Amino acid sequence: MASQRLNSTAASLLGFLHDGPRTGAALYRTAESRIGDFWSLTRSQVYRELEAMTSAGLVRAGSRGPRDARTFTITAAGRAAFRSWADLDPEPETIRFPLLLLVGFGEHVAPARLREHLAAHRAIHAARLAAYEAIRDQAVAGTGSTSAAHVRSAADQPSPERRPFALATLAFGLAYEAAVLDWFADVERILPPPRDSE
């Protein structure tokens, strides 16, 4: 009955519940800020997984509070389930990049429009890179709590215990965004240059 392989979303919720009981909404907020950059999820998923894990005995639900809110607490079975999830080989990553589709079908797309799309997305990625750099710079500067725009709030600062792992995931964001920006430069070189009349 116990273990059919936990999905990664559920496992993540269990991961957060190691830090103490939380309500669904709180878990959603935490997930967004701590893993949202490489694991998308929605509020509905959180509640669905909590419900399922309650039935499975991995978490225990408290009684209803203010807005029908319940706090969920991880059980011993929940900790065990998390551990066996962490022991399995992680699935390969999936990337779904609509802009690349557009480039791949470039022959059927108006060249000017394609360039507009590319420019817009380059700007987005430049901003994300800058945001990650700001977080990194703040992290290396110590706990100087000057909270700039796009920088995670002080409440989300990793504990000393967690810091190297948070830095490691941040490093991925930095490497990824830098690579994407390089790619935009590649594309400029590869694609046929605009013809005069456009």
Place this chain on the structure above:
Amino acid sequence: MASQRLNSTAASLLGFLHDGPRTGAALYRTAESRIGDFWSLTRSQVYRELEAMTSAGLVRAGSRGPRDARTFTITAAGRAAFRSWADLDPEPETIRFPLLLLVGFGEHVAPARLREHLAAHRAIHAARLAAYEAIRDQAVAGTGSTSAAHVRSAADQPSPERRPFALATLAFGLAYEAAVLDWFADVERILPPPRDSE
């Protein structure tokens, strides 16, 4: 009735159908080889979308052949739908990277196991980078049809018309895999080194 925003999977099928009528299985094969690296899909999705697009008048289904196979042909409405999809701002990409979850929850994962997972995935990405490099090298060498392992079959060579776009998407794969490999090196530096007893 006509246009509620086409999803990207459906749009891609329309994209392929620009090259002529195709059967569901053929579309699936083409999709895997031409966009599979940045847009995952399954056979079931292909058939579902074709069914829906038939109802919507974007494609026309031929009569049943050999194994109940039907060929689908793009209609004028289908071309129009593809064009308006291509005109909309593409959605931001989504990445779901289970290995990063594991790193993010590193505090709760056995250090030795975490390193094993990292090593296994580094090998996968090294292989993917090598495969992309092989494709690139073959592409720049002209149509020399020495088909090595991991290299796309000659049937999938882009037409001259399509070549710059195929190179641009390939460039993404190269940039991405290189960045991931860099990141593995970062992680080595960031994470606490193994303690003697492990």
Place this chain on the structure above:
DNA sequence: TGGAGCATGTAATGAGTTACATGATTGG
């Protein structure tokens, strides 16, 4: 004190995956 805005949770729909059924092909 009442109502505008927001936080929390739920329901309905859409997309994606896995597992299966059925019909061709091919080699002995």
Place this chain on the structure above:
DNA sequence: CCAATCATGTAACTCATTACATGCTCCA
């Protein structure tokens, strides 16, 4: 011509997103 294998399509299920309902909170 039969059996093993593979290609094609479908059905059942899981996961993900969007749109909604309801109830707090806080300020005019």
